[in-house]
Amino acid sequence: MNRKLLGLLCVLVCIYLDSVFFARINILGIRPDAMLAAVVSFAVHTGSAAGAGLGAAGGLLLDVLFGRSLGLYTAIYLCAGFGAGYFYKKFYADNVIIPAASAAALGVVKELLLALIVRLGGVSYSFLNVFGRYILPSALLSGLLCALFHVILKPLTMPQIKRRQVVLRR
Amino acid sequence: MRNLLKNKPLLIALSAVVLLALLAVLTSKERKLTFIESAIGSVLQPVQAFASRASDSIIDFVETLLNTTDADLENQQLKIHVASLEQNLSEMDALRKENERLKQLLAFAQNTPELSYVTGAVIGRSPGIWFDTFTISVGRLQGVERNMPVVSPAGLLGRVSEVGATWCKVVSLIDSSMNVSVLVDRTRDSGMIRGTLKAGTGADTLELYYLPSESDLLPGDKILTSGIGGLYPKGLNVGEVLTVSRAGESEYNATVRPTVDFKHIEEAMVVVGMPAIEETS
Missing domain, CATH: 2.40.10.350 (Rod shape-determining protein MreC, domain 2)
Incomplete structure (x- = not known):
């Protein structure tokens, strides 16, 4: 499948999952970050540049539709895509542990950053409570969702990778 | 350090992040939506509205099926028949609930004649716990302006924070900034x-x-x-x-x-009859 079309489809599906589906189906308010999971999986399959591009596009739409300020989610998902692209071609595509662990780790970093921004905005809360009851479980769910996305995206991105390898060999 | 400076993609990404962080800081205060933001929201609004309605119906149908206890599970034909009836029932139930909600909205509007409202469907909610906002399917074209209160028959829902042509963003009463x-x-x-x-x-x-x-x-x-x-x-x-x-x-x-049960709000009423608060610089 064309990479840009696949990216657009990913973004739309993730906006639906994040804003509609997981808003209704969640465990005591704990829900995974579908956009992060998709961006990490896409970046591991296609590289830093494509991952960052998808992250920026998805983050921008989240900023416009739900964000408090323009650019926050864009920057976060851009960094996530760029960082996860580090694992591109470094592991077998069948390996779901690496993207899942990356998504979970990046999920923790993202939530910590948002927690800091909210704290700087003057909102008080118990950090340990939020960390234990929301940030960690949510990051874990994001990791699991990323593993699922990784399996789904693999056959969609592999033909393109193979085609590129053939061109390179020639 | 020199290697780092030679890494072009990394430099581009870093510059982009710095610019976006700057943009986030500059736009973090109350502001008006730009034409592009409004247009993006307007394009996505019907898609989101359709997806929201469709997923509500699917979830309601699955919940009804899961709650079925008296169906004869051994008879395959009866199972199909029951599933078909359940689907009809689910659709009727969804319509009945929608009818009840709309009746409540109407009653609420009639009980407060001094205020005038526009009603919209909730089409999306913000992800995560840090910010609690949702988008509804009415905007500038329906007379919605920033800072207008948003209510439901159960009580106060929040206030309008940003307005697009056919949609608007509402900050919930339960948001930590409210x-x-x-x-x-x-x-x-x-x-x-x-x-x-x-x-x-x-x-x-x-x-x-x-x-x-x-x-x-x-x-x-x-x-x-x-x-x-x-x-x-x-x-x-x-x-x-x-x-x-x-x-x-x-x-x-x-x-x-x-x-208000914020997890299950499906329609919201924007109070357009009240004068909006003047913007302060």
Whole structure:
């Protein structure tokens, strides 16, 4: 499948999952970050540049539709895509542990950053409570969702990778 | 360091992040949506509205199927028949619920003739716990403006923060940045209410503060909007006191359960009959 079309489809599906589906189906308010999971999986399959591009596009739409300020989610998902692209071609595509662990780790970093921004905005809360009851479980769910996305995206991105390898060999 | 400077993609990404961070800081205050943002939202609004409605129907149907207890599971034909009837029932149930909700909205609007409303469907909610906003399917074309209060028959929902042509963003009452002037229905004491972060509890709560030291607050007391400040109409339901604690000689703190079930709001009414608050620089 064309990479840009696949990216657009990913973004739309993730906006639906994040804003509609997981808003209704969640465990005591704990829900995974579908956009992060998709961006990490896409970046591991296609590289830093494509991952960052998808992250920026998805983050921008989240900023416009739900964000408090323009650019926050864009920057976060851009960094996530760029960082996860580090694992591109470094592991077998069948390996779901690496993207899942990356998504979970990046999920923790993202939530910590948002927690800091909210704290700087003057909102008080118990950090340990939020960390234990929301940030960690949510990051874990994001990791699991990323593993699922990784399996789904693999056959969609592999033909393109193979085609590129053939061109390179020639 | 030299290698780092030679890494072009990394430099581009870093520059982009710095610029975006700057943009985020610059746009973090109340602002008007740009034409492009409004257009993006307008393009996505029908898609989101359709997806929201479709997923509600699917979830309701699956829930009805899961709750079925009296179907004869051994008979394959009956199972199909029952599933088909259940689907019809689910659709009728969804229509009945929608009818009830719309009737409640109408009754609420008729009981408050001094205010005028536009009603929209909730089409999306913000991800995560840090910010609690949702988008509804009415915007500038329907007369919605920034800072207009948003209500439901159960009580206050929040206020409009940004407006597109056919959609708008609403900051929920339970958002941690919200502060609303309220009064206790029984004692008529004034105070302020703000949202709290819900972390893994699944329960939405509000915090009541700035109550007078001599206030006689009791669990179960009703909290209403006071109308002070002119942003929200007076007398809207806000919540019910859950717990009361005294932090000091002159400080009262209370936990309030909102009257609105924020997890299940499907329609919202924007009060367009009230004059919007003038923007302050």
